[in-house]
Amino acid sequence: MAPTMAAPEEELRKRNQELEKELKESREREEQMRKELRKMWERLRVAEEAEERLCSQLGELEAESVNQARAYNSHILTLMDQLSKGNNLLINNHPSPAPISIL
Numbered sequence: 001m002a003p004t005m006a007a008p009e010e011e012l013r014k015r016n017q018e019l020e021k022e023l024k025e026s027r028e029r030e031e032q033m034r035k036e037l038r039k040m041w042e043r044l045r046v047a048e049e050a051e052e053r054l055c056s057q058l059g060e061l062e063a064e065s066v067n068q069a070r071a072y073n074s075h076i077l078t079l080m081d082q083l084s085k086g087n088n089l090l091i092n093n094h095p096s097p098a099p100i101s102i103l
Helices: 002-093
Strands: none
Touching: none
């Protein structure tokens, strides 16, 4: 009768060993996934910081471009005013010549 009792106990030991092995593998996979998750969180943090820096730089460039556009527009208006004054001086100081008749 002793041999029949040993068989179920041996099966239980084997099953217990298999379950312990599966548990160990499962915990190793879980730890690996935690490491990967930490890496992903770090990459996300770095990406968010980079995005903030880029947004800040973009805002600064937009402000600079607006200032440059205003300065350029002011310069164009000044040049147009100078040309207009110069044209008026030419017209007022030099009367137009009499028309030439070809016939």
